[in-house]
Amino acid sequence: MAAVDYNSLNALCENLKFQIQDVLGLEIIVAAISAEQVLNPSWLVEDRNQDDRNAWLKKLTGCVIATGTNLNCYPIGFDDTLCFDLSGDEVVP
Numbered sequence: 545m546a547a548v549d550y551n552s553l554n555a556l557c558e559n560l561k562f563q564i565q566d567v568l569g570l571e572i573i574v575a576a577i578s579a580e581q582v583l584n585p586s587w588l589v590e591d592r593n594q595d596d597r598n599a600w601l602k603k604l605t606g607c608v609i610a611t612g613t614n615l616n617c618y619p620i621g622f623d624d625t626l627c628f629d630l631s632g633d634e635v636v637p
Contacts, residue, residue, distance in 0.1 A: 550597050553587035602632035 545562050548555045557577050564570045581587060605628040627635040 550600055551590040551592050553584075553592075554581055555592075556600065557581050557587065602628045602634075606630045606632045 545558075545565060547562055548558050550556060550559065557580070561574050561577055565574055609628075609630055629635055
């Protein structure tokens with residue numbers, strides 16, 4: 545399993561499962577997310593716009609920062625460089 549493009553709520557669920565699939569004790573959460581996906585087929589609709597994706601990125605960036613890694617691990621960026629703190633708030637230089 546690998547990360548997928550954040551184009552739907554279903555994709556968000558797949559990425560959540562990808563992040564926690566190998567964490568011992570969280571198997572029940574993966575199963576619960578999978579069950580919700582089955583119960584909500586409308587989540588497959590690709591309806592996430594750029595604002596939605598940016599909002600998710602803010603939170604994901606906070607999670608990356610929280611790992612405490614010493615690696616620079618941002619492989620993409622299109623227009624602007626924005627940085628976010630642990631709360632998902634923009635860091636203004």
